[in-house]
Amino acid sequence: MANKPRVGIFDFTGCEGCELNQLNFEDQLLDILEHVEIVEWREAMDGRSETLDIAFVEGALSTPDCIKRIHEIRRKSKVLVALGACAVQGGINALKNIRPIEQVREEVYGQDKYLFPTLPALPLSAVVKVDVNVRGCPMTQLEFLKVFTALVMGKAPIEPGNAVCTECKLKDNECVYEKGMICLGPVTRAGCDAQCPTFGQYCTGCRGLVPEPNIGAMEEILVAHGLSMDDARKKLQMFNANQLEGVS
Amino acid sequence: MGTNLDIKVHHLTRVEGHGDIVVNMRDGVLEKARLEIVEAPRYFEAMLKGRNFHEAAIITSRICGICSLGHQMTSFKATEQALGLEVSEQTVLLRKLLVHGATIQSNVLHALFLAAPDFLKVGSVFPLVGTHPEVVKAALRMKRLANDIGEVVSGRAVHPISCVPGGFTQLPSAKSLAVLRERLEKQMLPDLVFAADVVATLAGEIPDFTRETEFISLRSDDDYALYDGDICSTDTGRVPDSEYRRMSNEFIVPHSTSKHCKVNRSSYMVGALARWNNNHDRLCPEALGVAAKLGLKPGCHNPFMNTVAQVVESVHCCLDAMAILDRLLAAGIRDEVPNQDPTRHGTGIGATEVPRGILYHEYTYDRQGRITAANCIIPTGQNLANIDDDMVKLVPEVVDRGEAAIAHLLEMLVRAYDPCISCSVHMLDVKFTR
Numbered sequence: 001m002a003n004k005p006r007v008g009i010f011d012f013t014g015c016e017g018c019e020l021n022q023l024n025f026e027d028q029l030l031d032i033l034e035h036v037e038i039v040e041w042r043e044a045m046d047g048r049s050e051t052l053d054i055a056f057v058e059g060a061l062s063t064p065d066c067i068k069r070i071h072e073i074r075r076k077s078k079v080l081v082a083l084g085a086c087a088v089q090g091g092i093n094a095l096k097n098i099r100p101i102e103q104v105r106e107e108v109y110g111q112d113k114y115l116f117p118t119l120p121a122l123p124l125s126a127v128v129k130v131d132v133n134v135r136g137c138p139m140t141q142l143e144f145l146k147v148f149t150a151l152v153m154g155k156a157p158i159e160p161g162n163a164v165c166t167e168c169k170l171k172d173n174e175c176v177y178e179k180g181m182i183c184l185g186p187v188t189r190a191g192c193d194a195q196c197p198t199f200g201q202y203c204t205g206c207r208g209l210v211p212e213p214n215i216g217a218m219e220e221i222l223v224a225h226g227l228s229m230d231d232a233r234k235k236l237q238m239f240n241a242n243q244l245e246g247v248s
Numbered sequence: 249m250g251t252n253l254d255i256k257v258h259h260l261t262r263v264e265g266h267g268d269i270v271v272n273m274r275d276g277v278l279e280k281a282r283l284e285i286v287e288a289p290r291y292f293e294a295m296l297k298g299r300n301f302h303e304a305a306i307i308t309s310r311i312c313g314i315c316s317l318g319h320q321m322t323s324f325k326a327t328e329q330a331l332g333l334e335v336s337e338q339t340v341l342l343r344k345l346l347v348h349g350a351t352i353q354s355n356v357l358h359a360l361f362l363a364a365p366d367f368l369k370v371g372s373v374f375p376l377v378g379t380h381p382e383v384v385k386a387a388l389r390m391k392r393l394a395n396d397i398g399e400v401v402s403g404r405a406v407h408p409i410s411c412v413p414g415g416f417t418q419l420p421s422a423k424s425l426a427v428l429r430e431r432l433e434k435q436m437l438p439d440l441v442f443a444a445d446v447v448a449t450l451a452g453e454i455p456d457f458t459r460e461t462e463f464i465s466l467r468s469d470d471d472y473a474l475y476d477g478d479i480c481s482t483d484t485g486r487v488p489d490s491e492y493r494r495m496s497n498e499f500i501v502p503h504s505t506s507k508h509c510k511v512n513r514s515s516y517m518v519g520a521l522a523r524w525n526n527n528h529d530r531l532c533p534e535a536l537g538v539a540a541k542l543g544l545k546p547g548c549h550n551p552f553m554n555t556v557a558q559v560v561e562s563v564h565c566c567l568d569a570m571a572i573l574d575r576l577l578a579a580g581i582r583d584e585v586p587n588q589d590p591t592r593h594g595t596g597i598g599a600t601e602v603p604r605g606i607l608y609h610e611y612t613y614d615r616q617g618r619i620t621a622a623n624c625i626i627p628t629g630q631n632l633a634n635i636d637d638d639m640v641k642l643v644p645e646v647v648d649r650g651e652a653a654i655a656h657l658l659e660m661l662v663r664a665y666d667p668c669i670s671c672s673v674h675m676l677d678v679k680f681t682r
Contacts, residue, residue: 012456013287013288015310015312015313015314015316016265016312017312017313017373017406018313019313020357020406023357024392024405024406026388026395027392028382029388030385030388031304032376033377038374039374042259043261043262043263043264044261044262044362044372044373045261045365045371045372046261046262046371046372046375047372062290063289063291065288073533074670095288095294096291096294096295099294105291107293107294107296108291109500115500118288118289121516125570137310138313138406140408178638195403198403198416199410200409200410200416201403201409201417213615220272234300238303238307246330
């Protein structure tokens with residue numbers, strides 16, 4: 001590529017952990033900067049730009065202002081990448097969508113709830129066209145580097161469609177269920193190298209559901225391992241409330 | 249007089265989260281000078297209700313990516329107190345080690361990537377790659393090592409994995425801890441000393457501004473309180489963490505999705521400068537030496553010195569992390585499973601120092617170990633009223649400099665607080681005032 005791609009990094013409703021993970025590329029950051037020109041990144045620099053080759057966007061959309069801003073970003077960007085569970089699925093923010101919104105608002109702001117407009121937390125794809133997803137909470141750096149490299153080389157990144165279980169098996173981990181715990185690995189998209197099960201935790205489903213997930217079977221497994229149907233549903237909702245409830 | 253000012257900094261840069269600075273002056277009278285928080289509200293308390301105790305920290309760590317470890321620690325302490333889960337000394341030591349790593353990581357990120365560009369009069373860290381490559385490389389090395397502490401001990405620096413209520417699902421090997429110990433001594437310490445030298449050369453750029461205020465932080469008899477301690481105010485002294493509501497005292501203001509706080513005055517400050525003012529006598533001699541070199545004195549009321557206090561305490565965190573590692577390695581890593589069998593249920597409170605200041609979580613659990621009520625009070629929310637009060641004093645002092653220079657100075661002021669706005673906008677449990 002003759003000119004360096006012009007890159008912008010944006011954030012919406014979320015914890016900004018994915019953005020932080022871009023500053024956490026301590027070993028690669030200087031190399032990355034050789035290949036692109038970062039022209040807009042509110043968290044790290046002053047300045048704005050009217051045109052972009054690639055926009056990396058973190059966070060869910062949850063206010064009228066978010067909707068306006070994401071349209072602006074989409075208009076000025078050639079490629080739009082959704083970074084992390086909030087941007088891809090709505091993420092943990094979407095847990096607020098499963099309760100009546102007025103109740104949620106009142107619990108936090110009481111009588112002053114009307115001061116602050118809010119919408120159901122939505123993934124970017126509910127409002128604009130998303131070209132590439134980088135999944136996870138937070139996004140994994142390895143996956144970001146793969147996507148970044150592909151985009152800089154002008155290629156289309158490939159998104160994994162298999163389940164976390166396959167990566168867990170490849171790592172020779174003892175199955176989490178064998179340890180008497182529960183796990184969402186069977187219905188969660190791979191790509192994280194089964195990071196949580198490798199560190200003794202269960203998969204919480206942060207990377208979103210596999211294509212055509214068998215939710216009924218997953219619920220049966222969870223119930224067979226001691227959860228009530230209500231708790232099984234809650235486990236599945238943690239990062240995927242929108243998908244399970246048909247939002248987006 | 250007769251000066252008119254109309255400043256609006258929309259979506260302040262180099263801070264975490266969305267805030268606007270608004271200043272209006274008409275005929276020399278300051279009508280408005282404040283930080284407006286426009287970050288989208290997130291409603292974590294509603295998300296926590298009905299959730300199992302295993303999930304509380306997984307959810308609350310998503311409040312903030314930069315302080316995710318601090319939210320976890322505070323969440324564990326609240327849950328463990330509520331459910332009567334005792335943790336081992338090894339667990340506490342490993343947690344304190346994680347806290348040191350997260351504190352250094354965040355402090356270095358703020359001081360060298362977000363605040364230093366102001367002192368060097370550039371718009372971001374990126375031009376410094378060309379002009380000050382050694383500073384940028386040292387900052388990157390320190391951040392990497394601080395993050396490695398999180399990765400070695402808990403699997404991941406952002407949203408740690410293996411640290412859970414009651415202990416750890418997986419323990420680090422003695423060998424990996426020994427490597428960390430070696431790297432802290434051989435790499436982190438020299439880099440921190442270098443960073444302190446760099447900050448010393450920039451000290452002349454730190455604005456000379458003071459405003460008497462109240463400082464609140466944890467305080468402990470045993471150490472420089474980060475993981476644990478009483479709540480301590482420079483105005484009224486120490487109280488137990490059970491009094492956290494009185495010591496934060498939240499209220500709603502229309503210009504901020506984050507609630508504001510005040511205790512003994514119209515505002516108070518939390519964070520590294522508050523910790524310094526309350527706990528400088530608990531710092532190791534090396535950190536005190538750095539403080540002397542940087543001109544940081546006890547009873548400092550210049551908020552711009554918060555960045556300096558971050559550098560000073562990072563030196564302490566590095567040396568204390570080495571001491572903790574020595575203790576862990578001398579005792580040997582014992583294999584143990586998390587203690588997750590509740591012995592009671594009810595309400596528990598956690599108070600922890602995260603990089604930006606004191607953080608409180610309170611949960612009430614039912615008999616099934618499910619949350620029935622939750623309250624989190626986040627440091628940046630506590631600082632907002634103090635930032636507004638600073639602006640009100642600062643603007644008239646610099647009013648003859650012109651709007652652009654004033655706006656820049658106010659941006660520097662807000663950045664000095666290292667605000668973490670995205671995590672400050674879901675204050676919980678409203679008090680109705682009728």
